[in-house]
Amino acid sequence: MRRKARCAAVLALLAVLSSCSAGSTATVSQDESTLSVGFTAEPENFDFTSTDGAAIPQALLYNVYESLVKVDARGRIKPLLAKSWTVSRDRTVYDFQLRPDATFSNGAKFTARDVKFSIERAKTDWTISLKSKMDVVDRVEVLGPTHARVVLSRPSNSWLFDMASRVGAMFSRTGVADLANKPVGTGPYVVADRRRGDSIVLPENPNYWGRKPAYRTVVLKYIADPTALNNALLSNEIDVISQITAPDSVPQFEADNRFRVIQGTTSGEVVLAYNNAKPPLDDVRVRRALTMAIDRKALLDTAWAGRGELIGSMVPPTDPWFEDLSGAYPHDPARAKRLLASAGKQNMSLRLRIANLPYAMSAAQVIESELSEIGVRVTIEPLDFPAVWLKEVFTDHDYDMSIVQHVEARDIVTFGDPDFYWGYHNPRVARLLEQADSGPPSRQAGTMRRVARQITADAAANWLFLFPNVIAAKTKVTGLVPNQVSESFDLTGVKPAR
């Protein structure tokens, strides 16, 4: 029995120490032409036409699949498979001149027929909700092997930008038989091997039309635990952490001259969503009171170590219509209390049903503490992400408040959809969004600013902070894109330091 007691004590101490060895310490010997990049979220499969989530385009877009245009780190549209394009005066006809030398990894030549095939396929065969971005396309005409014409049913200022996202990816007419396992694109890399739960190997595409990538092979390594991911870089298992999700651990990389920390911005707004369609949060006074009860600066400092940016609306600084609205609801618990009293909602109990992700778990505890000071009881319910959260919050709208990061570019348009999970319905916003998209481009930014101001005035949600893009990499790796404004972790410019 005494031995048993000793064993138990040793086991308990091991429980303490187990957290010290969360990561693998295996060292992978790699030559200079191989780059290993660590990620936390692994793609379920390779088919982003039928599977939602950010992980697939993060790995494949611009690296394996290419689109006609791409978005650079500053959010500007640049040519990719289209050498150039013209837009008709009524802004409904786009003429694309394509690269003549691009080929798919299955050997097929990339032509205007593939453009027609890909865009029409997005309208007919895709199943994810993002396919609606192609609804505005009326038809695609093949005017020559390298000349494609896209005719829109109405002018759209956002369509070309959307073409730089996954919905604009170009597919081979002979390469879509097994998209979930065998992606066929025109990009600088091809998918060679996948070890589920571990890694994806991307060797260079020998027939790539553009500049050869500096690294002949890239290994995408998937390590779900943030601490284990950090340990992988420290122990030489990987060369780059694509995005650090343990912000308090950043100083250990900053203090170590073997590594470089790059901090940029993303298009990922961490949002405290209010269920606008359901009492008590259907009352604008309640939403405003909750918004002013939360000190977002303190929340950012505590929940995410001060890394990130306060934005105050659903617009990141890389969008042309960004306006800093973070001061719209200064932290004022006393005023919040009065506002709740005027709405007759002094003793509220709210369910905060969050994605069980580190940023949401941290932010929820700050919110619970701050709202308790104005007499609002908050019950935190972490839900398994994505499956349970998507089903219960996003689809069934069964929540009062929720926290999740919205990573899609220019997703402010979701406030024009009353069926979206935040249940926000303001016909003026829907009208302004419609005007911004189909009106003259010169007025787009101004109109979008009005949308941002309106949803902020309605406290349609509480934009806690803009998620930072914190990359840690060995100093020998350069060319990493600091701002994550597209859906891709763009490997095309990454190269070894000279």
Place this chain on the structure above:
Amino acid sequence: MALAQRSRNASLLAGGTLVGLVVLAALVSFGWTPHDPLRVEATDRLLGPTGRYVFGTDRFGRDVASQLLVGARSTLYVGVVAVGLAALVGTPLGILAGMSRRWLGEFVMRANDLVLAFPALLLAIMFGAVFGAGTLTAMIAIGIATVPSFARIARSGTLQVMSTEYVLAARAAGRSPAFIARRHVLPNIAGLVIVQCSVSFAIAVLAEAALSFLGFGTRPPTPSWGRMLQESQELLAVEPRLALIPGIAIALAVLGFNLLGDGLRDRFDPRLEAYR
């Protein structure tokens, strides 16, 4: 013999003291904590131990000492309910298996083996996935997983008691099985069950900590030692104190319950001295 007696008392004393400290911490936390354990103070983030904060603050600026005191509640709560459930279900099952005819006893014990074959943590994670993670599901799952150990102990004790002369006499006098179980079996196996409670409590404490660490136990913001460990994970390189404090608390609590179980066993079953 005197040395063995002292050693036995030492186990009991040390275990009792450690368990007493955990109970005391939990009881004190109902009436007093140095600070509000849930209050977030951005300006007091990651402070080291000072006069104001004995064990410093965590990354939310919350007082670690207050969290530790309130966390003892979660530990005891889960332990009491899980072990209580296991004892209340497992002991009668064990007595039933020990007293009944061969086929029923065999059936009960094989069903027990089936539950025993299922790892407790896996069962709790499965419960969390199906019914939603939380303290209640963790307690029930740990309780169910602990039932077989009580059933086995109770059955072996019952088999011994059933072969004694006073039980044979009671049966010859036409006493009902329920009477025999209540009057003769239960009092004679109570010591074994109490010892098992203490040992199972230690296992439950570890299981609760592990589940909270994995995100399947106590929900935030309720303080729990396992969750304190989990939240400190990414700060190991910067603030190892945040992992060490709840880790040591868990280790001491587990050691305490095991030593207490050890001491109680010696107290209830002096025959074991012969095996030392």
